[in-house]
Amino acid sequence: MSPKRHATATDVARLAGVSQSAVSRAFTPGASIAEETRLRVAEAARQLGYRPNAIARSLTTRRSRIIGVAASYLQNHFYPDVLEALSRGLQARGYQMLLFMPDAGRHADPQLQEVLAWRVDALILASTTLSSELADQCQAAGIPVLLFNRTSRAPSVSSVTGENLRGGRLIAEFLVTGGHRRLGFLAGIENSSTSRDRERGFCGWLEEHGHRPPLREVGLYRFDEASAAARRLLARPDRPDAIFCGNDHMATAVAEVARHEFGLRIPRDLSLVGFDDTGPARWPSFSLTSFSQPVQPMVDATVALVCEMIENPAAPTRHEVVRGELVVRGSARMPTEGCVSLAEQLVWRPAVVDAAG
Structure with a gap:
């Protein structure tokens, strides 16, 4: 038959x-x-x-209606939420998302060539870096590249990020205003613009206001690495009384180690602040103070910008920065002033505007 x-x-x-x-x-x-x-x-x-037949139509229109998205570190709750919102947003504009997962911590360019072979109309890089070689190859192929939650030194690459620098500064001010003096910082990936900017904001505010630099460890945005880094910090004779973790995922690791291995009470013995304001930050078991990166506004900006880049290849490079808030919960000692209610949550709003942030 x-x-x-x-x-x-x-x-x-x-x-x-x-x-x-x-x-x-x-x-x-x-x-x-x-x-x-x-x-x-x-x-x-x-x-x-x-x-x-989408494949046949792409041969005629020279458009696949496929957007490649490279993302790793999906154990971090921020990125699954981002991918879900990106998929919905792109589908609403008539595009499908092709997810590509480079090996974390390895050079991603050779594997990204597989994505380029799918004739993607654009490439969004999330939680991965962009080499100059890949930027040049994409430009030569006429494929727009957008960085999500990252920036690049390449002047022609557009990006959408949260307020990494301002967030780091606010967290420093929040912890010092709350009475902390022995501060720690848990960095993410060293070559990540996201981690660099958060640390630069944090350390910059401390230096400008006459405070010593924080004790520093590297957690690579991973639970196991952050746990090991927490052990090193908390075993010191001058252990910090507050730790700013470069994202919420690492902050949950620090909380587990502090409570169950060192018997510390949060926030009485140790204050913790994260970054991203992901789902676990709102769980009662963590109740994590965290600087927010609003997923939907960041995704909306990304979808609008990548569609503009596809429709108008001559569009100028843009760097969208989406505003966030330092959301205050129970993991850190609360300053006596500066916390205000906003949209059914408590946020840190110092009375003096920090012009440098």
Whole structure:
């Protein structure tokens, strides 16, 4: 028995009494077509069981309607939330997302060539770095590249980030105002702009206000590495009385080690502050004070910018920075002033505006 022949656009056009170009427009998001015609085409397609062939259409339009997204460190709750929102946002604009996961901590460019082979219309790099070689290759291929939650020294690469520098400064001020003097900082990945900017803001504020630099360890944004770093910090005779962790994922690791291995009470013995304001920060078992990176506004900015880059290759480079808040919960000693209620949560709003942040 021979397999059933799939209905074609020609079959749909014949049944609907329209041209093949009308069928194509009916299945192209944003294309100009009369509503009556679109409905007639949709009904004919339903009767025939027709589904548009995205691969064939890409050969004609030279657009795959696929956006490549490179992301790793998915154990960090921030990125699964981002990927879900990105998928929804891109689908609403007629694109599909192709997820690519480079090996964490390794050079990702050779593997990213596999994504480029899929004729993606653009590439979003999240939680991974961009080498100059990859930037040049994408530019030569006419593929727009956007960095999410990262920046690049390459002047032609657009980006969307949270307020990493300002967030680090606010956290320093918050902890000092709360009476802490022995501060620690748990860095993420050393070559990550995100970790560098958070640390630069944190240490910069301390230096400007006459405080000594924090004790420093590196957690690589990983739970196991952060746990080991916490043991080194907390075993010191001059252990910190507050630790700023470069993201919430590492902060949860520090909390576990502090409580269960060192018998410390949070926040009485040790204050903890994270970054990202992910789901676990709101769990009662952690109740983590954290600087927020609002996922939906960051994703909205990313989708709008990447679509603009696809439609207008000559569009200027842009760097979108999405505002966040230092959300105050129970993991850190609270200053007597500066905490205000906002949208059913407590945030740190110091009375004096920090112009450098």
